[in-house]
Amino acid sequence: MKKTYNIEEFDFTNAIKRNVIIIGSGPAGLTAGIYTARAGLKPLLIRGNEPGGQLVTTTDVENYSGWKGTGPELMMKMEEQCEEQGCELIYGTVKAVDFSKRPFKILAYPDKTFIADAVIIATGASARWLGIESEKKLQNRGISGCATCDGPMYRQENVCVIGGGDVALEDAMFLTRFCPKVHLIHRRDKLRASKAMQKKAMQKENIIWEWNSVVEEFVGDEDLEGVKIKDVKTGEFKTLDVKGAFLAIGHSPNTTIFKGQVDLNDHNYIKTKPNCTYTSVEGVFACGDVMDWVYRQAATSVGSGCMAAIDCERWLAEQEN
Template sequence: MAVHTTKMLIIGSGPAGLSAAIYGARAGMKPIVVQGIQPGGQLTITTDVENYPGFRDVVQGPWLMQEMQAQAEHVGTRMMWDTITEVVMDQGSPFRAIGDGGDEYVGDTLVIATGAQAKWLSVPGEAELGGKGVSACATCDGFFYRGKKVAVIGGGNTAVEEALYLTNHSDDVTLIHRRDELRSEKILQDRLFASDKITPMWNKVVERFEGEGKLTHLVLRDTETGEESTLDVDGAFVAIGHAPATELFKGKLPMDDSGYLLIEPGTPKTSIPGVFACGDVMDHTYRQAVTAAGTGCMAALDAERFLATVEFAAQEAAE
């Protein structure tokens, strides 16, 4: 089993982790990125990307992440194909992470960029029509449904916010909820009920997504009568929440009730000096590739400052 050492250890290889790596490498920290079970993050399962700055035409998510990785490697990042199963940080810097093959990664600083995954319904047709009418991000994909008929599935804040956002593109938005009342904040409910573009559909669950090559309709089941019905749509947005990948850090770092890592407001700093969190693992509000990349940059800059402070203190103590 090998031991890999670095000034900056990054767990996660989405836009946040790779942006941190680019900035860290350019600062001479020779970062190591442990890629995890989904190298490249959620963008690798996203087809058309139209809202990432710098590209006039639509680009493909997997291609964009390949380019980010190539850029990170070009400036000096080491990429590791491994999945972390344990993190040791209670003794402070240096921090240790253990891979599932037994390799050990040791970093003077630690950047957590493990991301979050959208929760899915896990019903027939959902995976097959993903990116072909089925999405979990209206902000990412709503633009592609201008003037078309769309549905949002869910009843919490996320679902209502997605439905309201989609009215910027569609005059025919259906909100499908399994109960007869919403769980979202009242102010959001008031905005939704005031919209003449949104039609709530109560006591319904999606049994399956159907269409040949692209989504054409939903098969719904009434939760009270059991009766099935269909709803013709061009796009459907599953909005039942996200699950941050923070299992490794339970009991080690503070989290909110939903499992997102808590950071010092306006910074990527966690409660442990030298440990930083960036991207969707700490952001339950925006969840965009560009905001994730921005917080990755912040994490790298703060990691560099942390190391400079530690090294300066060590020099003073030696004198």
């Protein structure tokens, strides 16, 4: 069972005090770190339990401008640059926050307390996985949580998409541009996706609909060689001859600790004001996948990390006047 933390029970007398505290060390948080450090704000960044964020779980990153290499290498360079510019990076995971009044309070594991005039939230989102054993073994060896990112690596290969919502159909249609066959595996006989999206997808001749089907096993030793599926109505099994499998069963934003502190949307992403990174609480900013359920890319996260830092710097300057 997860331990719950009541921030009021902790003593903040000796808390570490900073102008700006950034929560999260993915592309958004590290970029916010670079910009706020260069603005002389002496930021402190709390890495979380996935230092470097989602990109450390992938191999080649082929769509980040100016970069040719792996995800972990890219994130190591971003982290180096962030530290070189003067941002202090620490290990720890935020367990509770109090944004009800300024300065804001942050409690991080292992039992560290922080006080900040401004906070930048960059805690990202996590792709949902099926959780079956063979999936863990072949993750990033044919199984991916991001068709936009990894799809083009499967040019001229048959692939499958698992899901039935808008994202699944969008992913499938994207993949039809360069994959001969795209199997769409959906556990029901009706899609959750919007009618407009369904109409477009139904027109694609190379989408093969695997209705009422669930993944039983991802097949392969080193790399994915096929996907065994079960028809839940007939109980029959068959194995799809695919080299790539794309999970599109949703993302969960890492916002549990912010519930009741900043406004979230119906899908628990942090709400920001139009064209900026201001949240519902003055002095708290959000960037990257934690507030972006549409684009979810390294480039867009870096972009909004930069915006959050600039918004934060300007807001702090206004408070001094």
